[in-house]
Amino acid sequence: MPACPSARTAAPSILHANVTVGPDGHLLFAGADTVELAKRYGTPLMLLDEGRVRERCRTYREAMADHLPEGSLPLYASKALSFREIYRIVEDEGLGVDVVSPGEIATAASAGFPLERAFFHGNNKTDADIRYAMDEGVGTFVVDNLEELRAVEAEAARRGRTQRILLRITPGIDPHTHVKITTGTVDSKFGSAIETGAALAIAREAIAQPHIELCGFHCHVGSQIASAEPFLEAARIMVAFAAEVKDALGFETRELNLGGGFGVRYTEADPEVNIAANIRELGACLADACAEAGLRPPQVFLEPGRSIVADAGMTLYTVGSVKEIPGFRNYVSIDGGMTDNPRYTLYQSEYTVVLANRADEPAEFACTVGGRCCESGDLIGEGLAIARPWRGDLLAVLVTGAYNYSMASNYNRICRPPIVIIRDGEARLGVRRETFDDLLACDC
Numbered sequence: 001m002p003a004c005p006s007a008r009t010a011a012p013s014i015l016h017a018n019v020t021v022g023p024d025g026h027l028l029f030a031g032a033d034t035v036e037l038a039k040r041y042g043t044p045l046m047l048l049d050e051g052r053v054r055e056r057c058r059t060y061r062e063a064m065a066d067h068l069p070e071g072s073l074p075l076y077a078s079k080a081l082s083f084r085e086i087y088r089i090v091e092d093e094g095l096g097v098d099v100v101s102p103g104e105i106a107t108a109a110s111a112g113f114p115l116e117r118a119f120f121h122g123n124n125k126t127d128a129d130i131r132y133a134m135d136e137g138v139g140t141f142v143v144d145n146l147e148e149l150r151a152v153e154a155e156a157a158r159r160g161r162t163q164r165i166l167l168r169i170t171p172g173i174d175p176h177t178h179v180k181i182t183t184g185t186v187d188s189k190f191g192s193a194i195e196t197g198a199a200l201a202i203a204r205e206a207i208a209q210p211h212i213e214l215c216g217f218h219c220h221v222g223s224q225i226a227s228a229e230p231f232l233e234a235a236r237i238m239v240a241f242a243a244e245v246k247d248a249l250g251f252e253t254r255e256l257n258l259g260g261g262f263g264v265r266y267t268e269a270d271p272e273v274n275i276a277a278n279i280r281e282l283g284a285c286l287a288d289a290c291a292e293a294g295l296r297p298p299q300v301f302l303e304p305g306r307s308i309v310a311d312a313g314m315t316l317y318t319v320g321s322v323k324e325i326p327g328f329r330n331y332v333s334i335d336g337g338m339t340d341n342p343r344y345t346l347y348q349s350e351y352t353v354v355l356a357n358r359a360d361e362p363a364e365f366a367c368t369v370g371g372r373c374c375e376s377g378d379l380i381g382e383g384l385a386i387a388r389p390w391r392g393d394l395l396a397v398l399v400t401g402a403y404n405y406s407m408a409s410n411y412n413r414i415c416r417p418p419i420v421i422i423r424d425g426e427a428r429l430g431v432r433r434e435t436f437d438d439l440l441a442c443d444c
């Protein structure tokens with residue numbers, strides 16, 4: 001099924017339905033010719049398939065409406081990809097957002113996002129962050145720890161108002177994903193652990209604060225999780241905790257936020273995660289757990305980031321030098337790398353790559369794709385296979401919508417690429433390419 005009706009699906013899709021090959025061997029993304037886009041906008045170039053983003057938003061919204069208590073809502077975790085237009089798109093789809101910094105709040109605000117639907121995360125909100133978020137009218141703070149709780153109470157008191165909060169709880173679950181994206185174990189910089197008694201203690205203190213309205217609890221167990229089980233386990237633990245809080249403190253949990261983390265398909269080896277089926281299972285599990293614990297089922301929030309934008313993204317690069325080192329390996333160098341996609345450098349994340357101007361040729365050239373930075377670790381991947389590339393060819397890296405642009409840097413004084421949004425086959429700029437003037441804008 002093509003993501004867009006104008007897609008010329010001459011060949012079967014590659015990895016995802018929005019990636020196809022045209023009759024001239026050009027790679028098509030969301031029905032648009034990547035070779036033409038690269039000519040028009042230059043490389044490196046980030047593409048975003050708006051139809052796919054919207055489709056994923058709807059999948060979450062509909063499944064949550066069908067299988068979770070009334071008022072349940074997905075919140076787009078905007079750290080995955082944050083720029084103005086993405087907030088407009090998710091707002092149009094009726095989602096809330098999760099923000100983790102004043103910069104993300106400022107971006108959402110400038111997009112006209114209704115910030116009462118924003119949840120403010122982070123394990124170290126500064127006093128200035130707290131003031132700024134209240135100035136901007138952020139609806140809910142997800143409070144990480146006791147000092148922060150006291151700082152939020154103090155600021156709300158100073159303003160003579162009440163601040164809605166959730167408390168971030170550490171459920172003590174290992175979701176068996178990469179250690180750097182595991183966030184729900186007791187030994188974590190995030191949240192208050194149930195196991196140590198810190199969670200109950202902070203709940204007791206939150207309830208006692210006159211300018212805090214405690215609405216419920218939050219947890220986030222990790223990212224790129226392929227199965228429903230870690231979410232079900234988190235749900236059971238959080239319901240048991242809510243029951244403990246009710247018994248000990250007489251507080252009834254109205255909202256439960258189970259965070260993000262659904263995985264996506266980066267390579268043929270990754271499974272396609274069935275979001276709707278997982279949410280159905282989660283709904284059944286929560287209903288059972290609440291019935292058993294004698295709790296009224298709370299409103300549920302989920303915070304998908306990666307699974308909203310990852311496969312809606314693709315990056316195009318121009319091939320530069322191709323170095324064959326006999327007895328070792330072949331290096332293909334591109335005009336971007338860790339500055340626009342640091343995920344291989346950070347986590348050895350795997351990607352699927354395709355030679356975009358000759359996507360119909362057999363992928364028989366084994367290679368390592370390297371970036372242009374002065375770092376040996378600046379790689380996009382190793383053990384990859386593409387058609388034999390030559391200088392000037394176009395290389396596509398698939399599934400780069402999440403944690404690429406949002407993690408980009410100006411290392412080596414490299415300008416960030418633009419983001420071009422494709423909708424119904426039409427391309428428009430979402431973010432323009434950086435210039436040297438942008439690089440120098442803060443220099444005195």
Ligand SMILES: *Cc1c(COP(=O)(O)O)cnc(C)c1O
Pocket residue numbers: 077079080098121220222223224259260261262303304305306307
């Ligand atoms: C990163 C994060 C998310 C999003 O995780 P994904 O794996 O991108 O879905 C959601 N909630 C919190 C608190 C996070 O830190």
